[in-house]
Amino acid sequence: MSLLEIREVTHYFGGLRALYNLNLTLEGGELLGLIGPNGAGKTTVFNLVSGFYTATEGEILFLGEDLTGLRPHQVTARGMARTFQNIRLWNSLTVLENLCLSQHYQLGYGLLGAVLRTRSYHENERRIRKTAQQLLEILGLSHYADELPKNLPYGMQRRVEIGRALSLHPKLLLLDEPAAGMNPSEVDQLIDLVRWIRDEFNLTIWLIEHQMRVVMNLCEIIKVLDFGETIAEGSPAEVQQNSRVVQAYLGDEEVAYA
Amino acid sequence: MRRMIPFLLYLLVCIATVAGAQAGVFNAYVQLIIMYVGINIILSTSLNLINGYMGEFSVGHAGFMAVGAYITSILNVWLFTDSSVFGPSLLDPSSALYLFPVTLLAGGFGAALVGLLVAIPSFRTRGDYLAIITLAVNYIVKSSIENIQVIGGARGFMGMRNVVNSMKEVVDVPWVLIWILVFTGFTVWVLHRLVTSTYGKGIVAIRDDEIASEIMSVDTRHMKVVAFMLSSGLAGVAGGLFAHVLGYINPGTFTIMKSTEILVMVYLGGMGSLSGSVLSAIGFTVILELFRPLQMAKWVVIPLLLILLMLFRPEGIMGHRELTDVFPWLRRFLAPQERRS
Numbered sequence: 001m002s003l004l005e006i007r008e009v010t011h012y013f014g015g016l017r018a019l020y021n022l023n024l025t026l027e028g029g030e031l032l033g034l035i036g037p038n039g040a041g042k043t044t045v046f047n048l049v050s051g052f053y054t055a056t057e058g059e060i061l062f063l064g065e066d067l068t069g070l071r072p073h074q075v076t077a078r079g080m081a082r083t084f085q086n087i088r089l090w091n092s093l094t095v096l097e098n099l100c101l102s103q104h105y106q107l108g109y110g111l112l113g114a115v116l117r118t119r120s121y122h123e124n125e126r127r128i129r130k131t132a133q134q135l136l137e138i139l140g141l142s143h144y145a146d147e148l149p150k151n152l153p154y155g156m157q158r159r160v161e162i163g164r165a166l167s168l169h170p171k172l173l174l175l176d177e178p179a180a181g182m183n184p185s186e187v188d189q190l191i192d193l194v195r196w197i198r199d200e201f202n203l204t205i206w207l208i209e210h211q212m213r214v215v216m217n218l219c220e221i222i223k224v225l226d227f228g229e230t231i232a233e234g235s236p237a238e239v240q241q242n243s244r245v246v247q248a249y250l251g252d253e254e255v256a257y258a
Numbered sequence: 259m260r261r262m263i264p265f266l267l268y269l270l271v272c273i274a275t276v277a278g279a280q281a282g283v284f285n286a287y288v289q290l291i292i293m294y295v296g297i298n299i300i301l302s303t304s305l306n307l308i309n310g311y312m313g314e315f316s317v318g319h320a321g322f323m324a325v326g327a328y329i330t331s332i333l334n335v336w337l338f339t340d341s342s343v344f345g346p347s348l349l350d351p352s353s354a355l356y357l358f359p360v361t362l363l364a365g366g367f368g369a370a371l372v373g374l375l376v377a378i379p380s381f382r383t384r385g386d387y388l389a390i391i392t393l394a395v396n397y398i399v400k401s402s403i404e405n406i407q408v409i410g411g412a413r414g415f416m417g418m419r420n421v422v423n424s425m426k427e428v429v430d431v432p433w434v435l436i437w438i439l440v441f442t443g444f445t446v447w448v449l450h451r452l453v454t455s456t457y458g459k460g461i462v463a464i465r466d467d468e469i470a471s472e473i474m475s476v477d478t479r480h481m482k483v484v485a486f487m488l489s490s491g492l493a494g495v496a497g498g499l500f501a502h503v504l505g506y507i508n509p510g511t512f513t514i515m516k517s518t519e520i521l522v523m524v525y526l527g528g529m530g531s532l533s534g535s536v537l538s539a540i541g542f543t544v545i546l547e548l549f550r551p552l553q554m555a556k557w558v559v560i561p562l563l564l565i566l567l568m569l570f571r572p573e574g575i576m577g578h579r580e581l582t583d584v585f586p587w588l589r590r591f592l593a594p595q596e597r598r599s
Contacts, residue, residue, distance in 0.1 A: 050473055076475040088470035090463050092530075092578065100456045105475035107457055111484055114455035115448050121455070128456055168475055 001064045003028040003172060003204055004049070009058035011044060011228075018044045019228040022058070026172070031198055032206045033219030035239075037248055040225040042208045043085060046174050050082050051075035062172075077105040081165035082174035085208075087157050089149040095160050096145040099132035102164045132167055138200075139163045139193075155186035159193070166201065173197070175207040179214045191217050216240070224248070265447075272439040279432045289435060291547055293503050296438035297496050298539035300445045302523035303532055304492035309521070310529035311453055312485050313465030314380065315389040318396030319493050319520045322369040324512035325399055326494025327501040330365030332409060334358070334502075335417040338424055343408065343417075351424035358425065358437060362498045369494020370487040372399065377486035381479050384468070396517055403509040414508025418501055434502050441499060445492050450532055452488070461485050462530070522564060527574050534576030 006024040010017070019041045026032065034042050047053045049060060051072040060067045067075055081102075090098050108124035136142045139159055149157055158178060165173055178194070179187050191214060198205050209215045215222060216236045224232040224239060226248040232239050239245055275292060278284045284292065301319060308316045336344040338354040349357070372395070379391050404412045425433045452458035460481040463471040472478045501507045527538030549556035567574070582589045 052469070052473060071477075071479075072473045073475050073477050076473060082473060084470065088467050090466040090470070092462060092466055093459060097456075097459060101459050101463055101476065102474045104456070104460050104463075105477070110457065111452070111488075114457040115451045117451060125456060164474065 036225035079171035081170035300496040318392035320516035321396035321399035322490035322493035323497035326365035327497030330498030365498040370491030373490030419505035528576035531576035533581040
């Protein structure tokens with residue numbers, strides 16, 4: 001059974017076709033890159049996969065289960081976590097609380113436990129806290145634990161967001177433009193971080209990225225979208241050679257010279 | 259042992275208050291103000307859960323209060339008193355002593371169910387649009403009660419005084435005051451524990467970023483239902499207590515004016531701050547009484563204070579902070595929670 005299977009997915013926003021006949025299979029363990037010019041439909045793919053949109057046509061299977069009709073938090077609970085293009089941390093909660101709250105689907109207690117402070121409440125809160133603290137530790141964020149995310153440098157906020165996604169113990173990690181807005185040294189750190197995470201946590205990573213340096217360095221397979229259609233798929237070297245990709249990014253030769 | 263300190267302190271305050279009332283230190287007027295303070299604390303802290311912690315804008319809190327007030331009053335008058343509406347009492351009037359909290363909670367439960375009228379639409383809409391829905395629910399409740407003639411319609415409903423009296427006949431202590439103190443403590447206790455747990459922070463997460471919350475594993479619908487039902491349920495309990503302080507209620511009491519009054523307390527105290535809501539409920543109730551000599555002019559002076567507050571301190575007195583954040587030494591007594599790492 002493959003980890004993720006996208007079968008002939010087409011998605012419309014009103015009359016606008018954002019995605020056309022997308023097919024993709026992840027067996028597990030890959031580091032896949034999704035690239036394409038602005039408006040190619042990359043984030044739409046992530047929004048479909050994470051259950052935020054429901055595909056107009058086609059189906060998406062995660063661990064063999066159809067995601068249609070599941071709400072995003074249910075998809076997340078099945079082992080899929082993501083980060084956002086524009087960082088979306090909970091800014092009125094501390095970094096540590098952010099990493100605790102993302103374990104909301106496996107709290108192990110409910111309203112009554114929270115109010116009565118039962119034994120199970122204390123045990124579960126301790127467990128959640130420990131997971132969060134361990135993650136902060138290995139990501140080198142421990143000294144930011146009690147800070148509000150908005151007070152952190154941009155690169156650190158990205159790191160916290162990745163940490164928050166990891167606290168969900170995902171099998172598949174979706175990174176939406178993780179290098180956006182980063183300076184070159186932060187990008188280098190990010191590349192190391194992503195590679196390290198994949199080995200350390202043994203998970204499948206799928207990322208959307210604009211910066212070619214990140215994609216070409218990291219990804220083993222690259223899928224290129226343009227106007228919602230897949231125009232190329234293959235290793236970084238193959239994709240770089242592909243004439244349709246060059247065309248999509250640089251435009252037609254005639255136009256380019258005009 | 260330390261975690262008992264806030265509870266013991268509150269118990270002490272309650273005992274002192276009841277003893278003071280019993281010994282005649284507090285006259286009936288002062289007792290009345292203390293009871294209003296308690297009711298207002300329940301109302302403002304419970305509304306703060308929606309407007310402050312969850313970041314929605316509910317303007318219909320008085321509607322839920324009305325539901326609780328009517329359900330509790332009707333149950334009590336029907337069960338424990340001989341009335342022209344419901345005939346002779348169903349149960350022994352003295353049993354009101356034990357069953358009063360049960361009818362209060364029944365009122366709260368009824369109000370919580372009406373809270374679903376707001377909770378379910380909140381799945382799809384938010385912000386201004388949801389505010390309109392809460393306003394509509396407030397009107398639906400008020401107009402429905404006005405049109406049910408059996409319970410007095412627009413003329414109002416009474417007979418709760420007899421219930422209180424039959425409780426006093428058994429043991430002569432100020433029962434309504436005691437139950438107000440109990441439920442005020444209960445409300446603050448429940449809300450505090452909720453919002454400091456990771457579970458309850460799911461409500462704060464919705465305020466910060468609803469989409470991210472849903473995608474990052476928070477069941478936002480569940481949290482919304484919990485928040486709205488708990489908030490309106492507590493407002494219902496406050497309504498039940500309010501009805502028994504006055505002994506008479508009519509739908510005209512629970513209009514948008516009353517909702518606004520509660521809103522003012524929440525914003526005065528500060529969004530997302532329980533201690534702020536408690537302080538402002540005390541302050542607002544007392545100021546309202548102090549300004550009584552101004553008569554109608556007080557409704558010029560108080561809104562004016564509100565304008566000044568919004569200009570110079572828009573986050574309210576406390577604004578997302580608790581007393582323990584302002585005075586960290588208080589933490590030793592009041593919040594001996596898990597140590598921060």
